[in-house]
Amino acid sequence: MRRRPLPLPASAAGIAAIWLVLLCVPWLTASEYWLDTGIAIATFAVLSTGLNLIYGYAGLLSFAQVAFFGLGGYGAALLVTRLGWSFWLALPAAAIIATWAGLLIGYSSLRLSRHAFAIVSLSFALLCGIVARDWVALTRGSMGIPGLSLPGFDAPAHMYRLTVTVAVILLLGFHVLLSSRLGRALQAIKLNEPLAQSQGIDPLRYKLLAISVSAAASGVMGALFVFHLTIVDPSVFDFYYTETMLIMVILGGAGSFWGVIAASAVFSIVPDLLRFSSDLRLTLYGLVLVAAMLLFPGGFAGMLRQRSLLRWKTRL
Amino acid sequence: MADTYLLQLLLNGLVIGVIYALIAMGLSLIFGLLGIVNFAHGEFYMLGAMLSFFAVTDLHLGYWTTILAVTLVAGCVGVFFYHLFLSSLRAADFERSILLTLGISMVLQNGGIYLWTVTPRIVPTPYSYAAVTLGGMQLPVLRLFTLGIATAAFLALYLLLSHTLVGKAMRGLSQSSDAAAMVGIDHRSVARLAVIIGIALSGLAGATLAPVYSVQPTMGSAFVFKAFAIVIIGGLGNIAGAAITAIMLGILESLIGGFFPLTLADSAGFIAMIVVLLFKPEGLFGRGVRV
Amino acid sequence: MKSLLVAVLAASLFATAAMADPPPIHIGSTLPLTGNLAFFGQHSRWGTELAVAEANAAGGVLGRKIVVDYQDNQCNPAVGVSSVTRMLSDKTDVALLDGVCSSVILAIMPVVQRAQVPLVVANGSATAIADASGVGGNIWTFKVNPSDASLVEALVGWLQTQGKADGIGFLGEDTDFGRAGVQAFEQALGKRGLKLASVEYYQQGTADFTTVLTKVQRAAPKSLALYSVGADFQNLIRQYFSMGLTIPLTGRLLTDQIPKEILASGRLNGATAVQPYTAEIDLPANHAFVTAFQKMHDAPPNLLSYEAYETTRVLLDAIKRSGTAEPAAIREALTKTKLKSILGAEIEFDNHNLAHNNAVIVMIKDGKVQVVGLSKT
Numbered sequence: 001m002r003r004r005p006l007p008l009p010a011s012a013a014g015i016a017a018i019w020l021v022l023l024c025v026p027w028l029t030a031s032e033y034w035l036d037t038g039i040a041i042a043t044f045a046v047l048s049t050g051l052n053l054i055y056g057y058a059g060l061l062s063f064a065q066v067a068f069f070g071l072g073g074y075g076a077a078l079l080v081t082r083l084g085w086s087f088w089l090a091l092p093a094a095a096i097i098a099t100w101a102g103l104l105i106g107y108s109s110l111r112l113s114r115h116a117f118a119i120v121s122l123s124f125a126l127l128c129g130i131v132a133r134d135w136v137a138l139t140r141g142s143m144g145i146p147g148l149s150l151p152g153f154d155a156p157a158h159m160y161r162l163t164v165t166v167a168v169i170l171l172l173g174f175h176v177l178l179s180s181r182l183g184r185a186l187q188a189i190k191l192n193e194p195l196a197q198s199q200g201i202d203p204l205r206y207k208l209l210a211i212s213v214s215a216a217a218s219g220v221m222g223a224l225f226v227f228h229l230t231i232v233d234p235s236v237f238d239f240y241y242t243e244t245m246l247i248m249v250i251l252g253g254a255g256s257f258w259g260v261i262a263a264s265a266v267f268s269i270v271p272d273l274l275r276f277s278s279d280l281r282l283t284l285y286g287l288v289l290v291a292a293m294l295l296f297p298g299g300f301a302g303m304l305r306q307r308s309l310l311r312w313k314t315r316l
Numbered sequence: 317m318a319d320t321y322l323l324q325l326l327l328n329g330l331v332i333g334v335i336y337a338l339i340a341m342g343l344s345l346i347f348g349l350l351g352i353v354n355f356a357h358g359e360f361y362m363l364g365a366m367l368s369f370f371a372v373t374d375l376h377l378g379y380w381t382t383i384l385a386v387t388l389v390a391g392c393v394g395v396f397f398y399h400l401f402l403s404s405l406r407a408a409d410f411e412r413s414i415l416l417t418l419g420i421s422m423v424l425q426n427g428g429i430y431l432w433t434v435t436p437r438i439v440p441t442p443y444s445y446a447a448v449t450l451g452g453m454q455l456p457v458l459r460l461f462t463l464g465i466a467t468a469a470f471l472a473l474y475l476l477l478s479h480t481l482v483g484k485a486m487r488g489l490s491q492s493s494d495a496a497a498m499v500g501i502d503h504r505s506v507a508r509l510a511v512i513i514g515i516a517l518s519g520l521a522g523a524t525l526a527p528v529y530s531v532q533p534t535m536g537s538a539f540v541f542k543a544f545a546i547v548i549i550g551g552l553g554n555i556a557g558a559a560i561t562a563i564m565l566g567i568l569e570s571l572i573g574g575f576f577p578l579t580l581a582d583s584a585g586f587i588a589m590i591v592v593l594l595f596k597p598e599g600l601f602g603r604g605v606r607v
Numbered sequence: 608m609k610s611l612l613v614a615v616l617a618a619s620l621f622a623t624a625a626m627a628d629p630p631p632i633h634i635g636s637t638l639p640l641t642g643n644l645a646f647f648g649q650h651s652r653w654g655t656e657l658a659v660a661e662a663n664a665a666g667g668v669l670g671r672k673i674v675v676d677y678q679d680n681q682c683n684p685a686v687g688v689s690s691v692t693r694m695l696s697d698k699t700d701v702a703l704l705d706g707v708c709s710s711v712i713l714a715i716m717p718v719v720q721r722a723q724v725p726l727v728v729a730n731g732s733a734t735a736i737a738d739a740s741g742v743g744g745n746i747w748t749f750k751v752n753p754s755d756a757s758l759v760e761a762l763v764g765w766l767q768t769q770g771k772a773d774g775i776g777f778l779g780e781d782t783d784f785g786r787a788g789v790q791a792f793e794q795a796l797g798k799r800g801l802k803l804a805s806v807e808y809y810q811q812g813t814a815d816f817t818t819v820l821t822k823v824q825r826a827a828p829k830s831l832a833l834y835s836v837g838a839d840f841q842n843l844i845r846q847y848f849s850m851g852l853t854i855p856l857t858g859r860l861l862t863d864q865i866p867k868e869i870l871a872s873g874r875l876n877g878a879t880a881v882q883p884y885t886a887e888i889d890l891p892a893n894h895a896f897v898t899a900f901q902k903m904h905d906a907p908p909n910l911l912s913y914e915a916y917e918t919t920r921v922l923l924d925a926i927k928r929s930g931t932a933e934p935a936a937i938r939e940a941l942t943k944t945k946l947k948s949i950l951g952a953e954i955e956f957d958n959h960n961l962a963h964n965n966a967v968i969v970m971i972k973d974g975k976v977q978v979v980g981l982s983k984t
Contacts (some may be wrong), residue, residue: 031692031696032691032696032718032721032722033692033693033695033696034693034696035692036688036689036692036693037689040685040689048344054641057410061414108594109593109594111597112593112594112597113597113598115548115552116593116597116598116599118543118546119544119548119549119589119593119594120589120590121590122541122545123545123586123587123590124586124590126541126586127583127586127587127590130579130582130583130586130810131583133579133810134579134583134781134808136786140785141783142710142781142783142785142786143709143710143735143780143783143786143787144684144709144710144713144783146710146713146735154717156721175846178955225685229684229685229714230713230714230717231684231689231710231713231714233684233710235682235683235684235710237687238683240681240683240686243418246411246414246415246418247418248412249413250370250411250412251415253808254411255443260530261433272689272690272693275678275690275693278640278676278677278678278679279430279640280426280427280430281426281679282422282425282426282641282679283422283426283430285419285422286418286419286420286421286422286423286424286426286427286537287419287423288419289415289416289418289419289422290401290416290419290420290423292415292419293412293415293416293419294401294404294416297412310501321825323823325818325821325823328817328818328821329818331817332817332818335815356799363969377691425641426641429640429641434645434646434649434837434838435646435649435840435906436837436838436842438841438845438866444845444849444868445845445848445849445868445869446849447849447850447851454850454851456849456850458849481975528844529814529815529838530814530838530841530842530845532646532838534642534643534838535838536810536815537643537812538812538813538814539814552674553718570817570818573819573822574818574821574822575816577807577808578807578808578809578818578819578822579781579808579809579810581818582810607788
């Protein structure tokens, strides 16, 4: 049993309301930490939703999300620092670069088995990291490209508002797509691909669309993120980001739009909440994951679904 | 001089490949049979190595005794691992296994850093710096032993899978768990055995390589991604496939690194993996637990 | 009546206790405590811990105990920025230490500038850090460890006097540390009309060096400069030894990380290296440091622990001279630093907030490490 999504105008209004509230945060706190966390939540919400689109809806486990994120970051950084482009031109360019990468991966590997696709996407992400580190003439390698500043947005509050606004727009876009034919087609493909094909749905086309959209969004957030940090270096391709995204998608409940967003908010903060023990921080984080997986196999969304199913059953 | 250079590179590559194979063997069995992605694989390898370090320095066990002891302990750990975490997973619980083993990997690696610090440790053996020379080529003794141990482990696994009843059960299970159930194969006990053997192999790899490389809690992460790629490219569950792929990867890396900048060798490995998978998505040698 | 007396007694005891313990001074430290660079972070932390323990044993600074909050940044700028903004958000930390990874340091420099809290760097290698600090730039960032360029300049100068500056091959880790090393060598050699014979990088975390060592053996440069740390360095040296290589070593050898048997074998005799520090320096202050460190952490100090130790001493000294332990006053005091390092040089900051401690040239002779030169960087 699946909950039907809210009608579009209602969710759009809901999202707009949330957006306005989020914009007010810098007035409520002068602490740069909360603004930084807000940026992290916004960024991960988009990245995880992108992964959710590919994995939760289309059923493809992909490790390439971080590659699109990093390519967007490096793309924007290079266009601004080497070619003197304005950031506002570099941002859509970053999206385009990431989309090309997505199409490349998608077109060449979508016919593969699930496992092969996962490994190809993993190898691609690792390869991006290696190239970023070793093509020193282009990327300055491990030394990174520092000094990325967005004139007029140097204050954290401004960067926060920009990132949150872009994130909200992208999430709204995802929501529209998922409530539309694309979303239903993807779910049909995930449930039973041959059947979907027999109904005239071309799985390749829809999966490719899912990957490209996801890649574009990740590229945009990547560009914004590195300008927030003022530096881009090969660590933008770290497996750490992939781990974080997987945690958010799986614990949020793959295939659940709001579940994943909620999980993004929670798990952007959890590693910091665990800083009370700086020695055991990551060990505790691992324990949290293991416990969550043993207790909530379907993620939070799955747990909620079970609960409502149970209530439904007892009512009968 | 040029002749021995190429041969030396090939020999080095063979040894590196066999090392990859030893590390990947356990993963291939668990992944192939249970469909479980074990992200903690590198950490079991690390635990095997750390245990060997303590066995040699604190308990003063000899080289061969340590390897045997650590392998047995790893097997026991496998029992716990299966019962505590894996017994509730099914092959369709792909994502749960990812997150679960990811969490376990974090706990083991960071717990290790907390308990033992990252100071690299050397496991002393009487053979640490000895080498044999074969016609102008050098081979350190410990690596020769590694070759031997890996070959022995592979042969043992081969015999188990092809000539014993339990091995047949494993192969049957990997092909179709429903059909296996119909002929009376108990999924749980076969799966448990596979996990025991898989973890024992990781422990064996750790113990064998502990004297070769420096031992510290993050030593598993360097091999984990390559191990996954090797397993998939070799064909899921195909032990021989994984072994051959591992050796080919080792030789490829060695040859490229020997003639081009080293950093190209790492990229070459991953590029080769991508290319192979694009042409043969089921892996080079096909799926299914077999030898 | 008796209960009143007891209450008064308790209250006065409590009051005296409260009066007797002034609040501690809080310092933040951001380090890679996990991941591939955990070795750097761990030793950096150990060095700071020793300096703080010594200060606290002597009664603290300005009569107050020093408390350091060590937070992991995983050598990732995003995690670094987030952990630093979090540390600074409750405004208790009066200064920050370290960072270790240059990209993290560069990312948190604007943060400390906005928060107006001094950041004292012990171990970051990028020259961009000092270039962007001090006059005309970020006045809140200070760097204590010398730049690689100056260290290698000292080494190459020395090697040239021995006629060994020619035909040097380079093997280093593929990080900003290793790349800075290559740049430094090319600069120092270029000035003398020389160049590197070959350059090879390996990925950090590589366990197996047989391929590159075989290659180096065949190329046979006159000497091999190593830029390697931690487990990688140990693996590299052990494999170098067991493969029977004899190419003389130079660069940044961590002589205290070389296994005893390899040193004793005498095969490394003639190796010449430069470091900001080595435990063998024969000065009483250093001996005291080494003994204390060994006692506290059950391991010998290396250059990372030393740099952190010295940097923490610099910071604590500045806090003392500031009189108020307020961030702005500490920053002022830092600019006026004139502290004798345990290596005998005087630490003071130039107008780019960069200190110029001594460089140490060491040589392995008769299976032992000997200091052959100390030069100002």
